[in-house]
Amino acid sequence: MPSTGGEHLSVAKALYQLDFYLRVLNLPFTVVDLYERAYKARRGDHYDDRWVICLGENPDVAASVDEPFTTQTIIETLMRTGHEPIVRALMKEVRKSNIGFTQAYMIGLPRRP
Numbered sequence: 001m002p003s004t005g006g007e008h009l010s011v012a013k014a015l016y017q018l019d020f021y022l023r024v025l026n027l028p029f030t031v032v033d034l035y036e037r038a039y040k041a042r043r044g045d046h047y048d049d050r051w052v053i054c055l056g057e058n059p060d061v062a063a064s065v066d067e068p069f070t071t072q073t074i075i076e077t078l079m080r081t082g083h084e085p086i087v088r089a090l091m092k093e094v095r096k097s098n099i100g101f102t103q104a105y106m107i108g109l110p111r112r113p
Helices: 005-024 031-046 059-066 071-080 084-096
Strands: none
Touching (some): 031 084
């Protein structure tokens, strides 16, 4: 059976990058909120968002904001890896909040010690 470790890391990075966008734009929702809206009712008693809350604790994930990324690369990663419910939750929040957006690259700055 092929390893899905790379996909898990890709998803974690995409969610962390998305959360970066949401924080920079000072939006009234977070990736944790989107994850909950996407999966809590569906998973019921099996719902667990601890891994999403702790994304930044993984150095590879935290460093992903230093990689070039766009909203398109984030959405493509989530869709390719079966996380369409998060994309739908994001789009609902974007519409509800009347947020407009354009495609732009966010290139992270080196972290300061």
